[in-house]
Amino acid sequence: MLEGGCHCGAIRYRVEGEPKHAALCHCIDCRRQSGAPMVAWTLFGNDDFAVTRGEAKVYASSEHGRRHFCADCGTGLFYTNEVVFPAMTDVQSATLDDPDALPVRAQIQTAERIGWIKDIGTLPAFERYPGA
Ligand SMILES: [Zn+2]
Ligand SMILES: [Zn+2]
Numbered sequence: 581m582l583e584g585g586c587h588c589g590a591i592r593y594r595v596e597g598e599p600k601h602a603a604l605c606h607c608i609d610c611r612r613q614s615g616a617p618m619v620a621w622t623l624f625g626n627d628d629f630a631v632t633r634g635e636a637k638v639y640a641s642s643e644h645g646r647r648h649f650c651a652d653c654g655t656g657l658f659y660t661n662e663v664v665f666p667a668m669t670d671v672q673s674a675t676l677d678d679p680d681a682l683p684v685r686a687q688i689q690t691a692e693r694i695g696w697i698k699d700i701g702t703l704p705a706f707e708r709y710p711g712a
Contacts, residue, residue: 583632584676586655591634593657595624595671602673604684606693613639613647614656614672617694621659622673622682629669 585592599622610619636648636657648658659670673682687693 582676582678582681584671584673585633586650586653586657586675588650588653588655589633590652591636591650591655591657592632593671594630594632595622595676596628597624599623599671599682600625600668601686602682602684603686603688605688606691606697607689608692609641609645610689611692611694613641613649617697619656620673620679620684621670623665623668623670626667626669629671 581594581596583592583594602620602622604618604620606618611617634650637651639647639649641647644661644663646660647656648660649656655675656672657675658672660668673679673684676682
């Protein structure tokens with residue numbers, strides 16, 4: 581069992597078992613709603629997912645897509661779509677207490693990927709902010 585939550589702690593959740601997928605999404609909707617260049621998702625059946633504290637606010641980001649986020653701190657948490665994957669919840673896996681526990685296995689929607697992300701592995705990297 582793994583736990584996670586939003587930045588302020590008002591919303592907590594837990595997941596169990598193996599996710600049905602674990603993918604890094606580059607789509608425009610994920611980018612615009614999260615404010616981040618990409619979003620990591622892990623999909624669970626609702627039997628293996630539970631919100632254990634608080635209640636997320638729900639935003640209709642498309643006809644059937646629903647994005648659930650913390651109204652207090654703004655953290656994006658869950659995605660549901662009763663047409664595309666009924667009775668399941670996609671969880672933003674970067675909000676897990678241990679995000680390394682569920683590594684992504686694929687990148688999806690790369691047709692909408694920001695151009696510079698493809699070469700990000702070649703950039704200079706610093707363990708902390710680079711010194712003055
Ligand atoms: Zn919060
Ligand atoms: Zn997406």
